[in-house]
Amino acid sequence: GDSVTQMEGPVTLSEEAFLTINCTYTATGYPSLFWYVQYPGEGLQLLLKATKADDKGSNKGFEATYRKETTSFHLEKGSVQVSDSAVYFCALSDRGTSYGKLTFGQGTILTVHP
Amino acid sequence: EAEVAQSPRYKITEKSQAVAFWCDPISGHATLYWYRQILGQGPELLVQFQDESVVDDSQLPKDRFSAERLKGVDSTLKIQPAELGDSAVYLCASSLAEIVRVGAGPWRLDGYTFGSGTRLTVV
Numbered sequence: 001g002d003s004v005t006q007m008e009g010p011v012t013l014s015e016e017a018f019l020t021i022n023c024t025y026t027a028t029g030y031p032s033l034f035w036y037v038q039y040p041g042e043g044l045q046l047l048l049k050a051t052k053a054d055d056k057g058s059n060k061g062f063e064a065t066y067r068k069e070t071t072s073f074h075l076e077k078g079s080v081q082v083s084d085s086a087v088y089f090c091a092l093s094d095r096g097t098s099y100g101k102l103t104f105g106q107g108t109i110l111t112v113h114p
Numbered sequence: 115e116a117e118v119a120q121s122p123r124y125k126i127t128e129k130s131q132a133v134a135f136w137c138d139p140i141s142g143h144a145t146l147y148w149y150r151q152i153l154g155q156g157p158e159l160l161v162q163f164q165d166e167s168v169v170d171d172s173q174l175p176k177d178r179f180s181a182e183r184l185k186g187v188d189s190t191l192k193i194q195p196a197e198l199g200d201s202a203v204y205l206c207a208s209s210l211a212e213i214v215r216v217g218a219g220p221w222r223l224d225g226y227t228f229g230s231g232t233r234l235t236v237v
Contacts, residue, residue, distance in 0.1 A: 004156070042230065043205070043228045043229055043230040043231060044157070044205065044207075044228040045228075046226065089156050089157075091156070099145075099162060099164070099169045099170055100145060100147075100162065100209060100226075101147070101159045101162060101170060102147075102149075102157070102159070102226075103159075104156025104157050104158070105156050106154070106155050106156050107154070107155070107156050
């Protein structure tokens with residue numbers, strides 16, 4: 001079945017540091033890939049997405065590129081801020097095997113210190 | 115900005131009791147999803163509706179969980195009886211997904227939006 005694996009966390013960085021959160025996936029059909037963010041006390045929010053190989057999703061300084069050859073969708077940001085502290089989830093939706101179900105990774109806690 | 119409404123926000127119940135959660139999706143969203151998020155894990159789909167019909171309930175523990183969306187708008191998820199392992203956040207989401215059939219080619223997941231969730235604690 002479909003699955004998503006995220007790097008082990010938590011991740012602790014200083015402000016303005018470079019961020020990478022690794023995400024790899026297994027899918028049977030034609031997945032679209034997503035990064036969601038969950039700020040403390042809030043619901044899940046879509047951060048960015050990519051729907052086909054080599055697409056790059058970007059938003060709020062975050063980027064991720066859909067790499068079919070390595071089945072990866074790593075999240076990056078060049079300079080993190082304290083306000084980026086949150087839990088980040090990688091997810092996929094496989095239109096070959098589902099009707100829109102999102103399959104999530106286990107989440108990575110990011111803490112950014114001033 | 116349109117939101118997915120959920121209530122209650124928090125619920126504490128004793129094991130073996132019944133509990134129910136309510137979700138009101140964004141107006142016009144035909145597809146509604148219930149997810150369960152156990153602490154330290156990602157959300158997992160419990161049940162998915164297209165209008166009033168269930169299209170995926172393969173991960174719903176049907177001996178104790180039930181879900182309905184009678185008029186194809188709001189939805190209720192019920193647990194009876196609740197068990198200690200049911201403690202989690204129950205998330206509702208909705209989308210403009212156009213569903214024909216699995217693997218039928220291009221489809222959209224426009225506007226996929228999550229509610230803030232109901233945090234259930236079973237004691």
